[in-house]
Amino acid sequence: MDFQLSEEQRMLQETVREFADRECGPLAAIWDREARVPDARVFEQMVEMGLFGMCLPEAYGGGGQELLAAILCIEQLARISPLCAAGVFESNVGPVRVIERFGTEEQRKKYLPLVCRGKMQISVGMTEAEAGSALTDLRTRAEPDEGGWRINGRKVFCTGGGHSEAYMVYCRFGDTRGAKGIGAMLVEKGTPGLSFGKQEQYMGLRGMPGSDLVFEDCVVPAENLVVEAGGFRSLMECFDIERCGNATMALGIATGALEVARAHALERETFGKKIAERQAIQLLIADMATRVDAARLLVYRAAVNAGAGFPSVQETSMAKVFANETAKAVTDMAMEVLGGYGYSCEYPVERMLRDSRGWPLAGGTMQMQKILIASTVLGRRFDQRK
Numbered sequence: 001m002d003f004q005l006s007e008e009q010r011m012l013q014e015t016v017r018e019f020a021d022r023e024c025g026p027l028a029a030i031w032d033r034e035a036r037v038p039d040a041r042v043f044e045q046m047v048e049m050g051l052f053g054m055c056l057p058e059a060y061g062g063g064g065q066e067l068l069a070a071i072l073c074i075e076q077l078a079r080i081s082p083l084c085a086a087g088v089f090e091s092n093v094g095p096v097r098v099i100e101r102f103g104t105e106e107q108r109k110k111y112l113p114l115v116c117r118g119k120m121q122i123s124v125g126m127t128e129a130e131a132g133s134a135l136t137d138l139r140t141r142a143e144p145d146e147g148g149w150r151i152n153g154r155k156v157f158c159t160g161g162g163h164s165e166a167y168m169v170y171c172r173f174g175d176t177r178g179a180k181g182i183g184a185m186l187v188e189k190g191t192p193g194l195s196f197g198k199q200e201q202y203m204g205l206r207g208m209p210g211s212d213l214v215f216e217d218c219v220v221p222a223e224n225l226v227v228e229a230g231g232f233r234s235l236m237e238c239f240d241i242e243r244c245g246n247a248t249m250a251l252g253i254a255t256g257a258l259e260v261a262r263a264h265a266l267e268r269e270t271f272g273k274k275i276a277e278r279q280a281i282q283l284l285i286a287d288m289a290t291r292v293d294a295a296r297l298l299v300y301r302a303a304v305n306a307g308a309g310f311p312s313v314q315e316t317s318m319a320k321v322f323a324n325e326t327a328k329a330v331t332d333m334a335m336e337v338l339g340g341y342g343y344s345c346e347y348p349v350e351r352m353l354r355d356s357r358g359w360p361l362a363g364g365t366m367q368m369q370k371i372l373i374a375s376t377v378l379g380r381r382f383d384q385r386k
């Protein structure tokens with residue numbers, strides 16, 4: 001077992017780190033304050049660096065790299081702000097992977113190059129008002145219609161809602177209840193019958209757009225069917241890639257908070273001494289660093305073992321739960337280290353703390369992830385409906 005990154009991976013990490021500090025560092029607070037989507041120029045530079053679609057196949061314009069490469073980049077970007085990591089996240093661990101894995105050759109040829117060039121962002125519409133954790137209760141329906149599909153229903157909390165150029169929409173086909181009736185359809189923005197609810201106002205992640213997706217007799221062509229009814233398991237396998245990305249967003253936030261706390265501890269003096277010399281502060285720093293490292297090991301393990309395939313449910317859920325909890329705890333501890341400055345909007349820690357709260361809810365709650373972990377450890381499936 002080798003715990004070292006390769007020379008190539010270290011260089012990638014360093015390049016993205018410098019880019020994030022230089023290009024996103026000065027803007028992160030402004031994006032948050034004004035709830036503004038990052039400037040296109042920032043993402044264009046990342047496209048030029050080859051970060052968009054770096055894990056998608058080279059044949060479609062991607063970088064052909066394994067999951068860890070994108071994870072390393074997302075971590076470095078999220079250290080500054082999850083907003084600047086959003087494009088690398090969506091184009092490598094987002095629903096585009098469903099097209100890559102389960103789509104038709106025509107779909108791959110049509111959509112993957114656009115995603116790699118930063119010309120198309122694809123969001124996922126799974127959650128409904130009555131189907132969050134209980135996702136298999138979803139009611140958005142897709143019915144055959146003159147050679148295409150007619151979609152009716154409403155999705156909530158869609159990150160990228162109104163902003164993204166296309167949506168991977170989980171639908172119910174026919175009257176089959178539960179997971180067996182669920183598949184996925186790609187719906188492009190601008191398709192008649194698709195509209196968007198008001199933009200979400202979240203506690204954190206301000207500047208990351210999100211809204212309801214409203215489908216009213218929205219007719220999409222037959223060739224937009226990506227996963228047929230019965231493919232829910234495949235969708236969830238693919239979604240574990242996104243969960244690794246979610247865990248990495250949390251890891252990045254925790255890493256950023258530790259870095260800010262460390263710098264402050266080495267700079268701030270009280271009673272004529274740097275606070276870094278106080279054991280109370282040292283214990284906080286030690287605790288933060290240990291948690292961040294443990295989260296990193298879990299996230300990297302899930303990504304490395306996934307290679308170019310799907311990560312394991314157990315490793316992904318453990319990484320997500322632990323990294324999500326770490327980001328909450330470490331941003332809170334960073335606030336302690338900074339004292340009143342931690343609570344001030346002039347410093348990044350309060351923003352990091354707010355941003356850390358979104359990731360445990362998105363992509364499946366901590367409780368649901370723990371049920372999955374318990375299920376694999378105990379070797380039993382726990383049907384939540386019985």
Ligand SMILES: Cc1cc2nc3c(=O)[nH]c(=O)nc-3n(C[C@H](O)[C@H](O)[C@H](O)COP(=O)(O)OP(=O)(O)OC[C@H]3O[C@@H](n4cnc5c(N)ncnc54)[C@H](O)[C@@H]3O)c2cc1C
Pocket residue numbers: 123124125126127129131132133134156157158159160202205210358359361362363364365366367368384
């Ligand atoms: C920032 C953010 C971004 C998001 N982005 C997207 C997106 O892009 N696309 C999308 O489709 N969705 C998105 N979501 C929605 C997200 O996936 C859901 O909010 C999440 O799955 C939880 O569903 P819910 O909100 O309906 O909570 P509920 O399912 O109502 O859960 C409420 C509480 O009950 C607990 N609970 C529920 N059932 C059980 C059980 N059986 N056992 C134990 N505890 C249980 C939950 O853990 C939670 O604590 C996003 C959410 C957030 C906050």
